[in-house]
Amino acid sequence: MTAVTARAHTNIALVKYWGKADTELMLPQTSSLSLTLDQFYTDTTVSFDDSLTSDDVAINDQRLAPAASVKVRHVLDLVRQQSGETRFAHVASMNHVPTSAGLASSASAFAALAGAASRAAGLNQSRTELSRLARRGSGSATRSIFGGFVKWQAGTDDASSVAVPIQEDVTWPIAMVALVLDPHHKKISSTQGMQSSVTTSPYYPAWKQVVAEDLAAITPAILAQDFTTTGEILEANAMRMHALTLSANPPYSYFNGETLAAIATVQALRASGIACYYTLDAGPNLKVFCQEKDLGAVTTRLASQFSADQVIVAHPGPGITFL
């Protein structure tokens, strides 16, 4: 019985993934692009054990009930299929995301699980193969296999829907400041939200075009370290994703009052000459993209309006590693 531990970091999408094309294979409606972050990661240890009569899954030292571990067991089943491994597994996962951070850990968790399970089963898979496997647990996990700027190519089938690195070693002095406004679970899961947008928003077809154009424009901007273009695209892309929630039937929103106040603060900072841009996912928490030289001004302002423990500074982080 070999125990393998993998570490994967979470990521923040700059061009959002918002909509599944195939819920079984977890194929997305569009490609997406993210930045892997250094501050938030998951360590997951997997070992196959012939004394087990079912998979034994624990997260943060809490054993999961079978109903809560469906996706984990699904990834383990895929690994067993691919490797011929027949035993059940111990899975112990530790999320090094501040418990109050309100940041989704599914990206880092399923990327780490894919890596640890694959290697524990004796597979010697490439990172491309691991990103394909991670995708089956959580769409955004596809991207967390790689570090830095990463594109998840939508693809058309299981084989082609994988992540590719855009730039793993990021020398650009930029930061992503997480502003935690609500640590609680979302009322509407991203899966539910996506499904509602895809099926009921009249704007969804135009969103797919938005993503195609934003990806084409942001990729060279990132490589050229063009901060303004990158910031403008990521902010507009996020709000165009959230416009899908307002335009769904029934309409809904992930914003709360503090989200709007924080957005106003970012706009005020920008008006005062501190270049920074915001993005947000399926929840009220803002992430503020800024340059390293402005990090002090941005964090000071946010901490004065909210509180210091709501402000977490992250930088570009690495891809999956084995410990």
Added chain:
Amino acid sequence: MTAVTARAHTNIALVKYWGKADTELMLPQTSSLSLTLDQFYTDTTVSFDDSLTSDDVAINDQRLAPAASVKVRHVLDLVRQQSGETRFAHVASMNHVPTSAGLASSASAFAALAGAASRAAGLNQSRTELSRLARRGSGSATRSIFGGFVKWQAGTDDASSVAVPIQEDVTWPIAMVALVLDPHHKKISSTQGMQSSVTTSPYYPAWKQVVAEDLAAITPAILAQDFTTTGEILEANAMRMHALTLSANPPYSYFNGETLAAIATVQALRASGIACYYTLDAGPNLKVFCQEKDLGAVTTRLASQFSADQVIVAHPGPGITFL
């Protein structure tokens, strides 16, 4: 010198007007549909006077500076063109909209101005002609010439862009509850907001289709007094308009934190069996559409969460009258 006084009521759009096709003629991108309200109105008195050397415009007993009366003088110029009247005019307008109501008075104000100026100049214009004239002051004023449920037909030129009554005498026991969350002027005017949406939102073409479909569906629902269908359409339509602001470049929003809280309250009321639906225009204030039988429950709940003076009950109101 004959003084004529006209009274016109404001209206709330159930299918929104959001975008100009011709800013000089004030032709809209789409048709729209509204309910004229009884609680908020403007009385405007116009008299042409050969002792004047310029138009003399006062609103709520305050004389307007020339820069503030451009649109008023534009409507007066059109009346002079149509009538051959050569004198300047006294215009005295009283807005009977609670000053704290944060409700746009431009619809009632320009409808009343059009009626009073036209008649003071000796024109004997039909209400259709008055709606065409009112349009040149403010798009939404086009609809305030008529009472009850009113459609503004987009048209293709000055002659064809007029309001038509859908149902002036409303027997349906419904109410519109105005919840005043911010009495201040909007940071982004509706004209600016519309222009931004038309020119920068990738969802704007789909919005035009939304409006066409909503108008086709809401008109028979209103005539059939189908409350649920009418409510679902007006709520979704409003949010699809606001989705245009989020998807503009740069993105913006008319919501504030209380807007989101009030929306949650409407949803909670509905979940508890009190059928009601919200709409909102280019500002944070909510208007809640409900049935007369539920008016007590709705206003009690809103007044307990906000305050009683923020809650104003309106019912279907009449078209233009001359006093």
